[in-house]
Each structure stands twice: as C-alpha cells, then as structure tokens.
Amino acid sequence: MLLATSGAWAAGYETCPTVKPGMLNVHLLPHTHDDVGWLKTVDQYYYGLKNHIQHASVQYILDSVISSLLENPTRRFIYVEMAFFSRWWKQQTKATRDSVQELVRQGRLEFVNGGWVMNDEGATHYGAIVDQMTLGLRFLKDTFGSNGRPRVAWHIDPFGHSREQASLxxxxxxxGFFLGRIDYQDKSFRKKKLKMEEVWRASASLNPPIADLFTGVLPNMYNPPKNLCWDVLCEDPPVVEDPQSPEFNAMTFVTSFLNVAYFQKYYYQTDHTVMTMGSDFQYENANMWFKNMDKLIHLVNEQQANGSQVHVLYSTPTCYLWELYKANLTWTVKTDDFFPYADGPHMFWTGYFSSRPALKRYERLSYNFLQVCNQLEALAGPAANVGPYGTGDSAPLKEAMAVLQHHDAVTGTARHVVVKDYARQLAAGWEPCEVLVSNALARLSHYKQDFSFCRYLNISICPVSQNSDQFQVTIYNPLGRNVQRMIRLPVSEGIFFVKDPNGKTVPSNVVMLPSPFSEKYLWELLFSASVPALGFSIYSVVKVTSSKTLPHSLQVIPRKPRSHVLVIENEYIRATFDSGTGLLMKIENMEQNLSLPVSQGFFWYNASEGDEVSLQASGAYIFRPRHLTPLPVSRWAQIHLLKTALVQEVHQNFSAWCSQVVRLYPGQRHLELEWTVGPISLVDGWGKEVISRFNTPMKTNGVFYTDSNGREILKRRRNHRPTWRLNQTEPVAGNYYPVNTRIYISDGHQQLTVLTDRSQGGSSLKDGSLELMVHRSLLLDDGRGMGEALLDTENEVRGRHLVLLSSVTDAAARHRLLAEEEVLAPQVVLAPHVGSQYYSRTAPKMEFSGLRQDLPPQVHLLTLAHWGPKMLLLRLEHQFAVREDSGRNLSSPVTLNLENLFQAFTITHLQETTLAANQPLSEASRLKWKTDTGPVSYPTPSKLDPTSVTLQPMQIRTFVASVQWKKLS
Structure with a gap:
C-alpha cells in the first residue's frame, strides 16, 4: 500500500471504508448544503421559521442525521458550517454529545472545510477568510480534538474560485479541495482533456508544494444524480425492491445508477467516482435518504454476482481523496484561477462583485475595527475584558464577521431583509468591542475618559466633536509602522486649536462644505496626526471662537464656454481639470517626472431585462448590460474649488444622485476620489449599473491586473482564459473580475493603479482604460434563486478610490503599502476633555506603541489576538511577492526577533502552527502529489528560534505565544 507522509494516517484516513480493486468504486457522499443566511436569516434557517419562504430547519437536519447514523454503522455523513453546528452542539445533552463524539471518532460523521461558513471567494479579503476559518476550526479542535480536523476543503456553492483561497x-x-461550480465552457474542456482533477499551484511566490493543493471538480455540482433524490424536498419515487409489488422499480434504479456511474467514469482518471447525495437544506428527514440509499447500495452491489464491475459504498470526500492518492498517478498543474464564473452563454456571475456596496463597505470597516479590538485586547491583557466601562468581548464581532464571509452575505446576494439582519449582527458585535477598546485605551493611557465611537464619520456626523468646545481625539494605529493621517472631524462653526501628545500646537483648518442632506453647510476640522506603530496618539482640541467668517470655504467655479485648466497639487502630485467640463484631464507625478492624460467620469450600463438572444436579466448575481457602451451620468460636472494649507479639493456634482470630491493632502503621493452615488434614479424605468471609468492613452495590449483577495496579483487579458479557449458571449460582463483592493494597467514604463475601499467588480474593456462598478440598482431578478430584484434604491453610497501614477519599478511598493493603510486605517475615538486617572499615581500617557520598533515595510502584522489564558495568536506575513519590488529591495526575505518585538508583554513560549492555528507545524503533514512539472523539494522544518524568525516573500507564519503582561502603572 502507498502510504502518506508521516502523520497523515490520522482518523480521517484510517477509518475509511474498504473499496474493491479492479472495479469502479462509486463513493456516495451524503451531505447537506446549509446557507448561513440567504432567503431567510441565520436564525430562521436554524430554527425552521418562515418555511413558507423556504422549507429549511438546520436543527432538525442535525437531529435527524445523528439518529440515522446511529441506526447503521455503514452510513456516513459530512457537515460543513460551524456557525450552525456549534449552535446545535451547545443545545445537546451529554448522551447525545457522547454519541456524536463516537461517530466522529469512527469517521461516520466527518467535518469538511470546517470554517464558520463556506466563504465566498470573490468579494472577500484574505484576512477575513483566515479569521473565519480559524474560528470554525478552533471550535472543532476544542470539541473533537484531532478526530474533528477536516482534511478536505469543500466549496461546492461559491460563484467562482480564487487562487488565493486555494493557497490559504x-x-x-x-x-484536497473539491469545487461545485466552474464555468460551463471550462468544465466542458476539462471533461474532454481529463482535467477534472488537478494539482492547483496557487502561488507564484511560495515554493512548491507550500501552496499546492489537489483540486477536484465534482461531476454534478453538489446535487444528486437525476432521479436519485430521496429528500422531503424532492419528488423522486422511493426504491421499491419487493418484486411482488405492482410498484416494483428496483431494477430501473439500478440501471439508471449504473448508467450515471459509467458516464462519470469517462471523464475521470481513476477507478473511483463520487455522487453528491444531498443538496440545499436536505436531510430534515434523514431516514428517507438513508433508507433508500441502503437499498440502492445492496441492489447495485448484488449485480456483481452477474458480472457487474461497479461497487457502491457510503463514503466521504476525505476517503475518496485517499483513494485518488493511492492511485499514485501524475497530475497536471493549474496556476490561474476560476474567475469569472458563467453557467451558460450570457450568464456571467460578475454582478455580485459589486452588489450591495453599502454592506460590502460595512463588512470591510468591521474587519478593520475587529483587528483594532483584537490587538488592544492582546496589548492590555485581562484588563481589556473587565474594566471601568464594563465587560468587553471580541467574540460577538468575530462571529458576526465570520457570518459575513458566507457566499450569500458579503456577496450581496441575500434578500433585503436578510441583508438588514447581517448588518444587525455586525452592529451588535461592535458594541462589546467598543467596551473592550475603551477598557484597553484607559489602561494603556492611564486615563479614564467618556469614550465615544463616531460610527457616522463618513457622513460627517459625530455629536462629541460637533457639540463640544473641547474634546480629545485618541487615534489608534493597527499597523506595525508609524502612519501620518489627516484627521477630519465634523464640528460646529468656529476656530479651533489642536495640540499633539506633547502639547505642541499643530496646524489645523476648519473648512465649510455643502451638506449632502440639506441646503445647509457643514464644517469639518482638519489636522494631520502622527501615530506610532501598534499604538495611539491623543490630540487635544479646543474651540477658541465662534467666528462667523471662516477663512476657508468652497469657491464656486463657473463653467466657461472656452475651457481653461484648474489645478490642485502638492509636492508630489498635480491633477489638472478642464474647467469647461469639470472633469479630470491629467495626473502628474512630479517626484518621478511622469505625466499621463487621464479622464475620469461616471457612467451607467442599462441593465438587461432579457432580449431575443437570451432571456437572462441582470440581477444580484449576474451582470448583463443591455448595450456594450455605457451612458454618461453627465458629460460635465458643476465644480467647486477648495484650497487650504492642509487640503486641496475639487468638488464635482454630476447629477442629483452622483457627485465626487477629488482631494490632495500635503505629502500624499496619491489622488483621493471620494464618490457619492445614489439613491440611483429609476424613474425612467431602466435598471442601472454605475461605474467610475478612467481613460488614458496607455498602450496596454489588452492586459490588466487585479488582486486576489487582497494578496497576490493576477494578470488578466481581455477576452481570454489562460487554460481554455473562450467563446466570449458577453464582452463586458465576461471581462469583469473581482477587485478586492486594487486594479491596475501598465505600459511597461508607468503604471496607473486604482485602490478600492471595498470589493468591487472591475475591468479594462479598452486599452488604457480602467473601470470599477460602484453601485447597481435593478428591476428584475436574475433567476438564480433570490427571488427578488436588487432594488437598492434606498442607499446613498459613499466610497473612495485612491489613484496612483508611478513608475513600474516603484509601483508595487506604493500600492502594497497604501492598500495596507486603507484596509487597516486608524481608529478614531473621541471624548470630552474631562477624565480621571486610571492609576492614582500615574499621569496620563498621551502616546503609546505596542512595538519596541517599527516593523520593516515588507512585514505586515496580520493577527494579534487573545487565544487563551496568558496566550496570544500572532501572525506575521511578508506582503511582497517574489521579484515584485526592484526599487527598494522589498521582495527579499526579512528576519525578526520576536522575543524583543513587543512592549506590552513578554513572550515566554512560542509554538508555530499551521495558518489556521489548529495544528502545531511540527506535527502537520500533507499528502504528497506527483505532478507533470516534476518533483518538488520538501525541506525539513528547522527548530524554531524566536530571536530569528525569517519570512520569505508572500509567506505567512502563525504562532501561539504564551505571554506575561508587563505592569504599566
């Protein structure tokens, strides 16, 4: 027998059923696919409420499955979503828990994937993916030990698959990794070429086999074969095996089953094939399923006496994978991804990249705040959880964020009422984290204040700053390096003085802006803050006068019949506008002597409602424009100019529902475009998909680049797929890709990069052009199950695009570091200027850093979080790819001393783990697959030296640290 590497013979493989060599072994995979919210809320799905919307109850599914497994020792079942299973587990008796423990130990109940949810892969950030997987896998480890550890990843429903997901x-x-949905043309090609199963080489930087993952495409997505569905939700007849019955149909089932089995074998390379026996929320009456499968197994195997070469058995994805491994074949290698996904001509699932942009932004903001919450809990120690502001807790926000990664949550593909419930869960998670952050800041600053979290700064609302004559601004920086940040706070009319942590007055401005909600004006206070790595700075603000004549306000620039130019600039960037149209004309990088004509404006695609070519309409999932050319929201913009010592802005008003501010701060090497779109007008009866488009004369040869879940960069080519010949039926939608943090074009000399503040769909449909979809509101459902139109007419959505023009040699450093600052922006906490000492004999600490020194620019602190009593979870990553940065040598390995890294605590013991922290790295091993690219090396892990931890390009290293907090009083 061919053995796996040392340690691979764990419960998942040693409990596998016996197969029959020389026969076609058909592995039946009993499973249920349980969406963590979609047509109903998470709680409605779990308890079985509102079954008139969708008949589904997860608690009854799990009850029924466990009972059925206990009846027959040959039966098996797999389960995926820990958001549901953990809730069910908490409600069980000891006797039931003991039975389940034994089922898991015997491999009869097997967990696959094991995350809190089955996450989306298009609209998700890699940090949030890692967090949600860690949460689910930790529950399994704590509950079932090593017996509960999944060996197989199982993404049967996500709408396209990212390379970064496979790498993670x-x-x-x-x-191994099993997929359900891939492009219909890709699947047809794979069947012909026997490439339904390959090794996915999911990183261009990590040395094989670190990011290699055996990947299989399931034959029937995740549904049962035709006529073989025996659930209460199905209509197929049961197996009648009694030949005396007038309803006898056993042989019909046998014949149908054998035909399916032989048909599937034709497209796979081994004597093994799988059938997914289950679907959405099935097995509420598991007895129906298992009783009929028991009969089918007996009847089919009985045919072996008559010469049949088919053997059918209850199995699991892990056991199927084990048989593929033992076949000892050489597999082809895949290096690209599975985007975009289409399930037929004119049916590209690229709309969800942009659906519900307000929810996508709230999710990204919540990720930012969760990392702040995690870090302060780690830095302050137990005092963060129980302190002067009450009991703080990071767990509710961790769970809410994990739920949001579900493939119908952050995607924006759930019904409106469910989307509101997702937002409710996030809001509920913020509250105990705000208490925790308040406790931690009080302890670390030695100062108790009436902290206030201004959740509506994006729309210039913050009662503390608007109603107080003096207040303090605590700014926490979650990055491992010092940041300079322009702080903008809504205030009342007047003049303010701002002092830094050392009591020194810093330059500030109060600017007058038009209110987006009324004809009144708003006032915002601006000052530049310097915040240390993994720490905070406290700034003091005092109002000194209520002068009615402010020095800085908007200057209306009238349209000129003849165009002349308008310029905003700082020491690095100059942006030129045509005052006749109000539109951007040119961007210059004066530091690198680069100049590029760039026009930018807003356009909208008229959403298809179906036509003579196809009845497919645009909807929450699918993007299908009626025409290839979008219409301009307006060909000109009314503009206002604002220039002060601290900011220069051009305010562009395109229509009643579309406006933008183009902004430059001193010292900033990028242009900031803050857009406001919505509520989108539908009075003309046309659904609209709104884009921001950048046009340049760059010669890009059909090539553009997008990030993969915020990490590695993938090359895209218009109307092209790297591994199969594309018949392009939708030249717009078929060229859209997910953009999680950035998209760029290059002519080999200079590069234009646009960074996003949330996940969006984007493309380059013409050479020198970039576009990003910022909002969409539609009139029809797209027929993919949601059952309602994406009528997103309530939301005015505000967001930011950061635009970089740089030389190719310098571009990677610029966009990597700027993306890091955008995802993990400083957290601003306000308080009236009245407080008390935390300790009786210590003065307030106005500035604090959790690090002894800044991290090198290559290194990102991905995770610093509480893990257990006197234990922290620590992840450090090298955020540059191999050969990505030649200008500053940032693609080189970097070495850190972890023992001397942190100020707030001392590391007393360090253990390195796998990425999700559910296995010590020293004990982890994976199956070794042979590929047609030749052998790869398997280096022996060296002994961990905390004083010398080296990170290779794109490497993430995960540690569980035992710590001792230092006395800060």
Whole structure:
C-alpha cells in the first residue's frame, strides 16, 4: 500500500471504508448544503421559521442525521458550517454529545472545510477568510480534538474560485479541495482533456508544494444524480425492491445508477467516482435518504454476482481523496484561477462583485475595527475584558464577521431583509468591542475618559466633536509602522486649536462644505496626526471662537464656454481639470517626472431585462448590460474649488444622485476620489449599473491586473482564459473580475493603479482604460434563486478610490503599502476633555506603541489576538511577492526577533502552527502529489528560534505565544 507522509494516517484516513480493486468504486457522499443566511436569516434557517419562504430547519437536519447514523454503522455523513453546528452542539445533552463524539471518532460523521461558513471567494479579503476559518476550526479542535480536523476543503456553492483561497487552504494543512461550480465552457474542456482533477499551484511566490493543493471538480455540482433524490424536498419515487409489488422499480434504479456511474467514469482518471447525495437544506428527514440509499447500495452491489464491475459504498470526500492518492498517478498543474464564473452563454456571475456596496463597505470597516479590538485586547491583557466601562468581548464581532464571509452575505446576494439582519449582527458585535477598546485605551493611557465611537464619520456626523468646545481625539494605529493621517472631524462653526501628545500646537483648518442632506453647510476640522506603530496618539482640541467668517470655504467655479485648466497639487502630485467640463484631464507625478492624460467620469450600463438572444436579466448575481457602451451620468460636472494649507479639493456634482470630491493632502503621493452615488434614479424605468471609468492613452495590449483577495496579483487579458479557449458571449460582463483592493494597467514604463475601499467588480474593456462598478440598482431578478430584484434604491453610497501614477519599478511598493493603510486605517475615538486617572499615581500617557520598533515595510502584522489564558495568536506575513519590488529591495526575505518585538508583554513560549492555528507545524503533514512539472523539494522544518524568525516573500507564519503582561502603572 502507498502510504502518506508521516502523520497523515490520522482518523480521517484510517477509518475509511474498504473499496474493491479492479472495479469502479462509486463513493456516495451524503451531505447537506446549509446557507448561513440567504432567503431567510441565520436564525430562521436554524430554527425552521418562515418555511413558507423556504422549507429549511438546520436543527432538525442535525437531529435527524445523528439518529440515522446511529441506526447503521455503514452510513456516513459530512457537515460543513460551524456557525450552525456549534449552535446545535451547545443545545445537546451529554448522551447525545457522547454519541456524536463516537461517530466522529469512527469517521461516520466527518467535518469538511470546517470554517464558520463556506466563504465566498470573490468579494472577500484574505484576512477575513483566515479569521473565519480559524474560528470554525478552533471550535472543532476544542470539541473533537484531532478526530474533528477536516482534511478536505469543500466549496461546492461559491460563484467562482480564487487562487488565493486555494493557497490559504494549502497553508492551513488541507490535503484536497473539491469545487461545485466552474464555468460551463471550462468544465466542458476539462471533461474532454481529463482535467477534472488537478494539482492547483496557487502561488507564484511560495515554493512548491507550500501552496499546492489537489483540486477536484465534482461531476454534478453538489446535487444528486437525476432521479436519485430521496429528500422531503424532492419528488423522486422511493426504491421499491419487493418484486411482488405492482410498484416494483428496483431494477430501473439500478440501471439508471449504473448508467450515471459509467458516464462519470469517462471523464475521470481513476477507478473511483463520487455522487453528491444531498443538496440545499436536505436531510430534515434523514431516514428517507438513508433508507433508500441502503437499498440502492445492496441492489447495485448484488449485480456483481452477474458480472457487474461497479461497487457502491457510503463514503466521504476525505476517503475518496485517499483513494485518488493511492492511485499514485501524475497530475497536471493549474496556476490561474476560476474567475469569472458563467453557467451558460450570457450568464456571467460578475454582478455580485459589486452588489450591495453599502454592506460590502460595512463588512470591510468591521474587519478593520475587529483587528483594532483584537490587538488592544492582546496589548492590555485581562484588563481589556473587565474594566471601568464594563465587560468587553471580541467574540460577538468575530462571529458576526465570520457570518459575513458566507457566499450569500458579503456577496450581496441575500434578500433585503436578510441583508438588514447581517448588518444587525455586525452592529451588535461592535458594541462589546467598543467596551473592550475603551477598557484597553484607559489602561494603556492611564486615563479614564467618556469614550465615544463616531460610527457616522463618513457622513460627517459625530455629536462629541460637533457639540463640544473641547474634546480629545485618541487615534489608534493597527499597523506595525508609524502612519501620518489627516484627521477630519465634523464640528460646529468656529476656530479651533489642536495640540499633539506633547502639547505642541499643530496646524489645523476648519473648512465649510455643502451638506449632502440639506441646503445647509457643514464644517469639518482638519489636522494631520502622527501615530506610532501598534499604538495611539491623543490630540487635544479646543474651540477658541465662534467666528462667523471662516477663512476657508468652497469657491464656486463657473463653467466657461472656452475651457481653461484648474489645478490642485502638492509636492508630489498635480491633477489638472478642464474647467469647461469639470472633469479630470491629467495626473502628474512630479517626484518621478511622469505625466499621463487621464479622464475620469461616471457612467451607467442599462441593465438587461432579457432580449431575443437570451432571456437572462441582470440581477444580484449576474451582470448583463443591455448595450456594450455605457451612458454618461453627465458629460460635465458643476465644480467647486477648495484650497487650504492642509487640503486641496475639487468638488464635482454630476447629477442629483452622483457627485465626487477629488482631494490632495500635503505629502500624499496619491489622488483621493471620494464618490457619492445614489439613491440611483429609476424613474425612467431602466435598471442601472454605475461605474467610475478612467481613460488614458496607455498602450496596454489588452492586459490588466487585479488582486486576489487582497494578496497576490493576477494578470488578466481581455477576452481570454489562460487554460481554455473562450467563446466570449458577453464582452463586458465576461471581462469583469473581482477587485478586492486594487486594479491596475501598465505600459511597461508607468503604471496607473486604482485602490478600492471595498470589493468591487472591475475591468479594462479598452486599452488604457480602467473601470470599477460602484453601485447597481435593478428591476428584475436574475433567476438564480433570490427571488427578488436588487432594488437598492434606498442607499446613498459613499466610497473612495485612491489613484496612483508611478513608475513600474516603484509601483508595487506604493500600492502594497497604501492598500495596507486603507484596509487597516486608524481608529478614531473621541471624548470630552474631562477624565480621571486610571492609576492614582500615574499621569496620563498621551502616546503609546505596542512595538519596541517599527516593523520593516515588507512585514505586515496580520493577527494579534487573545487565544487563551496568558496566550496570544500572532501572525506575521511578508506582503511582497517574489521579484515584485526592484526599487527598494522589498521582495527579499526579512528576519525578526520576536522575543524583543513587543512592549506590552513578554513572550515566554512560542509554538508555530499551521495558518489556521489548529495544528502545531511540527506535527502537520500533507499528502504528497506527483505532478507533470516534476518533483518538488520538501525541506525539513528547522527548530524554531524566536530571536530569528525569517519570512520569505508572500509567506505567512502563525504562532501561539504564551505571554506575561508587563505592569504599566
């Protein structure tokens, strides 16, 4: 027998059923696919409420499955979503828990994937993916030990698959990955070429096999074969095996089953094939399923006496994978991704990249705040959880954020009422984290204040700053390096003085802006803050006068019949506008002597409602424009100019529902475009998909680049797929890709990069052009199950695009570091200027850093979080790819001393783990697959030296640290 590497013979493989060599072994995979919210809320799905919307109850599914497994020792079942299973587990008796423990130990109940949810792969950030997987896998480890550890990743429903997702799964220790949905043309090609199963080489930087993952495409997505569905939700007849019955149909089932089995074998390379026996929320009456499968297994195997070469058995994805491994074949290698996904001509699932942009932004903001909450809990120690502001807790926000990664949550593909419930869960998670952050800041600053979290700064609302004559601004920086940040706070009319942590007055401005909600004006206070790495700075603000004549306000620029130019600039960037149209004309990088004509404006695609070519309409999932050319929201903009010592802005008003501010701060090497779109007008009866488009004369040869979940960069080519010949039926939608943090074009000399503040769909449909979809509101459902139109007419959505023009040699450093600052922006906390000492004998600490020195620019602190009593979870990553940065040598390995890294605590013991922290790295091993690219090396892990931890390009290293907090009083 061919053995796996040392340690791979764990419960998942040693409990596998016996197969029959020389026969076609058909692995039946009993499973249920349980969406963590979609047509109903998470709670409605769990308890079985509102079954008139969708008949589904997860608690009854799990009850029924466990009972059925206990009836027959050959039966098996797999389960995926820990958001549901953990809730069910808490409600069980000891006797039931003991039975489940034994089922898991015997491999009869097997967990696959094991995350809190089955996350989306298009609209998700890699940090949030890692967090949600860690949460689910930790529950399994704490509950079932090593017996509960999944060996197989299982993404049967996400709408396209990212390369970064496969890389993360490989680094988590998974042996294989099974997919349900891939493009219909890709699937047809794979069947013909026998490439339904390959090794996915999911990183261009990590040395194989670190990011190699065996990946298989399931034959029937995740549904049962035709006529073989025996659930209460199905209409197929049961198996009648009694030949005396007039309803006898056993042989019909046998014949149908054998035909399916032989048909599937034709497209796969081994004597093994799988059938997914289950679907959405099935097995509420598991007895129906298992009783009929028991009969089918007996009847089919009985045919072996008559010469049949088919053997059918209850199995699991892990056991199927084990048989593929033992076949000892050489597999082809895949290096691209599975985007975009289409399930037929004119049916590209690229709309969800942009659906519900307000929810996508709230999710990204919540990720930012969760990392702040995690870090302060780690830095302050137990005092963060129980302190002067009450009991703080990071767990509710961790769970809410994990739920939001579900493939119908952050995607924007759930019904409106469910989207509101997702937002409710996030809001509920923020509250105990705000208490925790308040406790931690009080302890670390030695100063108790009436902290206030201004959740509506994006729309210039903050009662503390608007109603107080003096207040303090605490700014926490979650990055491992010092940041300079322009702080903008809504205030009442007047003049203010701002002092830094040392009591020195810093330059500030109060600017007058038009209110987006009324004809009145708003006032905002601006000052530049310097915040240390992993720490905070406290600034003091005092109002000194209520003068009615402010020095800085908007200057209306009238349209000129003849165009002349308008310029905003700082020491690095100059942006030129045509005052006749109000539109951007040119961007110059004066530091690098680069100049590029760039026009930018807003356009909208008329959403298809179906036509003579196809009845497919645009909807929450699918993007299908009626025409290839979008219409301009307006060909000109009314503009206002604002120039002060601290900011220069051009305010552009395109229509009643579309406006933008183009902004430059001193010292800033990028242009900031803050857009406001919505509520989108539908009075003309046309659904609209709104884009921001940048046009340049750059010669890009059909090539553009997008990030993969915020990490590695992938090359895209218009109307092209790297591994199969594309018949392009939708030249717009078929060229859209997910953009999680950035998209760029290059002519080999200079590069234009646009960074986003949330996930969006984007493309380059013409050479020198970039576009990003910022909002969409539609009139029809797209027929993919949601059952309602994406009528997003309530939301005015505000967002930011950061635009970089730089030389190719310098571009990677610029966009990597700027993206890091955008995802993990400083957290601003306000308080009236009245407080008290935390300790009786210590003065307030106005500035604090959790690090002894800044991290090198290559290194990102991905995770610093509480893990257990006197234990922290620590992840450090090298955020540059191999050969990505030649200008500053940032693609080189970097070495850190972890023992001397942190100020707030001392590391007393360090253990390195796999990425999801559910296995010690020293004990982890994965199956070794042979590929047609030749052998790869398997270096022996060296002994961990905390004083010398080296990170290779794109490497993430995860540690569980035992710590001792230092006395700060």
């Amino acid at each position: 799964f490989a680094q988590m220790g998974f042996d």
